[in-house]
Amino acid sequence: MTVRMKDIARNLGLSQTTVSHVLRGREAEFRINASTAQRVRTAARRLGYQPSALARNLKHHRAYTLAIAVGDLSNPFWAGLAVAAQHEAERHGYMLVVNHTGESLENERQLLEMLRQRRVDGLILSAAHLKPADLARLRREKRPLVLVDRTIDGLDVPSVVTDSVAGIRLAVDHLVAKGHRLIGYLGGPNYIAPFRERLAGFRQAMAAQQLRPALRATAHDAPGPAAHAAARLFRDAPRPTAIIAANIWMTIGALRAAPDDVEIVGFDDIYLADLLRRPLTTIAHPVEELGRQAVKLLLAEIAHPGSSESVVLAPRLIVR
Amino acid sequence: MTVRMKDIARNLGLSQTTVSHVLRGREAEFRINASTAQRVRTAARRLGYQPSALARNLKHHRAYTLAIAVGDLSNPFWAGLAVAAQHEAERHGYMLVVNHTGESLENERQLLEMLRQRRVDGLILSAAHLKPADLARLRREKRPLVLVDRTIDGLDVPSVVTDSVAGIRLAVDHLVAKGHRLIGYLGGPNYIAPFRERLAGFRQAMAAQQLRPALRATAHDAPGPAAHAAARLFRDAPRPTAIIAANIWMTIGALRAAPDDVEIVGFDDIYLADLLRRPLTTIAHPVEELGRQAVKLLLAEIAHPGSSESVVLAPRLIVR
DNA sequence: ATATCCAGCTAATCCGAATTAGCATACTAG
DNA sequence: CTAGTATGCTAATTCGGATTAGCTGGATAT
Secondary structure (H helix, E strand, O other), rough: OOOHHHHHHHHOOOHHHHHHHHHHOOOOOOOOOOOHHHHHHHHHHHOOOOOOOHHHHHOOOOOHHHHHHHOOOOOOOHHHHHHHHHHHHHHHOOOEEEEEEOOOHHHHHHHHHHHHHHOOEEEEEEOOOOOOHHHHHHHHHOOOOOEEEOOOOOOOOOOEEOOOHHHHHHHHHHHHHHOOOOOEEEOOOOOOHHHHHHHHHHHHHHHHOOOOOOOOOEEEHHHHHHHHHHHHOOOOOOOOOOOEOOHHHHHHHHHHHOOOOOOEEOOOOOOOOOHHHOEEEEEEEOOOHHHHHHHHHHHHHOOOOOHHHHHHHEEEEEEE | OOOHHHHHHHOOOOHHHHHHHHHHHOOOOOOOOHHHHHHHHHHHHHHHOOOOOHHHHHHOOOOOOEEEEEEEEEHHHHHHHHHHHHHHHOOOOOEEEEEEEOOOHHHHHHHHHHHOOOOOOEEEEEOOOOOOOHHHHHHOOOEEEEEEOOOOOOOOOEEEEHHHHHHHHHHHHHHHHOOOOOOOEEEEOOOHHHHHHHHHHHHHHHHOOOOOOOOEOOOOOOHHHHHHHHHHHHOOOOOEHHHHHHHHEEEEEEHOOOOOOOOEEEEEOOHHHHHHHOEEEEEOOOHHHHHHHHHHHHHHHHHHOOOOEEEEOOOOOOOO
16 A cells, blocks of 8 residues: 555665665665666655655654643634744654643643653643642653743743743833823732742832832633722722733733723733724733744753753833 | 563563553453463553553554644634644544644645655645645545535545535624614635635525625735725725624724724634624634534544545524 | 775664464363 | 363564665775
């Protein structure tokens, strides 16, 4: 049915070894006669030979496949990051399995299982749900792993993240320049690293502007709770005239709950942001760069475990 | 480094064959003594044995991987479909590579190449860019292939699509029930199958309501051209009081160009549609079902080529 | 004439598991 | 006492290609 090297060899009265040498482009190294090499190539084309990735993978101990776990593929941040990562992976001859975990522990663990069974060679994680036992096992097994967007305490692997502190400062400075003094902050749970950093960034940036970071609310990482928390910020005086929302769900909460004259700046860019009921300024991640760097780090980890350094990338403010 | 069956066998003074029989759960069939089987299982656990998917794949001639080509992963329709497909694939022990083609011929061809090299066992396509030569080759090679959302003329493989005609009828009937008589239609290029069917559906549904489907515009499948075409519908009298947009880009075009009092119904659901400046009623695909059925058909094609029938699924109207 | 060298190729093994065919040993039946 | 049978396991091969080690036959050198 399918054509193997052996078939080409038999067809030409040569050995499989010779065919392999030629088709791997190592004819010079093994002193294959130029005319023989040509015959092999011609026969390969004529018979429609396609090398079996399956056989090569076994021999190389490589699946030539990476995986990235993203919490929510419908979120354009993750979709964009995944697409960029896929491009980069393919540039290096790897496939990328983009896995939507739906923020579920079960799915994150399933991906680790794929790594163990060598269905994938390495993993890009943005997990926040793994338990200490999972992390301990990861540390023990030392498989190629890179974290993106969210770091995990106590897991010493390379990571690629956006500079949260710098991002929040961009937002605060922008709002202050527009005359705002009462700036509110809508943050997420502190067990997620970026939320911790963004809150710290808010405090720092406000202090730098001689303002008090007093108007704050915190919500679980979902639109409903975020809207609820945002509403609280407007119940009592002093009310903020502007809100900084710590991620996409906080932003959506703020959009739902804040009065129309309140200005909103949200971390994470939003799909169709220019079609929203009100203008929304966003702190955008360097999405492509995050994806590309994550793959580069991961491939470096595969080639030379423990060799690579973490990367922090600068966000940019999209004023609308 | 990694533990193989051979290591377990040596450790217990058994043969690799016996270990294989036990770990594949075929001890009864090969009359392995219960205590021997138990020793094997214990040793496997103790040594941390993980079967090599690479070796199994070669032996089975299966990559246990499928791929789906989607034009735009940032589009929540495709993201949702891909996630559902991934779920279904994993239920059957397969990985799913979700490939964002960016509507590029180059990328679609690259996926076909993966199929040929057996890096993936089958392909779910929604391609519209392949050339006749590509299609001819696909027909000749007869590899497992399923089309989703977009069918391709002259390529006789199973497909899973949403019933476009029924969808447009839902929209027309909804608008008529709300009192609209001047209903406009914003469509896409006719070389894409769903656009053809939706236009036909519009004509049919309008005829059924005794209305003339005269107010129409056509644009290339992108937001800019769509907005431009939508604007044309409002230049001359009679102007439509409502617009049906044939897909997500047409909808965005209509949102940008139509006066605020014009009611819009769009084919394809939109992320955060409830946050838009104006209420948007949509004709939503049964996204999960599309993804699930596509994988089921594909696995059926892999198991029994030529065995499966195409599927047409019903859309539903989300009134906002 | 014999050793040396080189061009040009091949045999054999490996990767890790799945699978087919079959070999001892002990026991039962006639 | 011998044939037949069941039990419990193993040897050998296969999947398709990569790789290492080495073989052969003619030309050149001494």
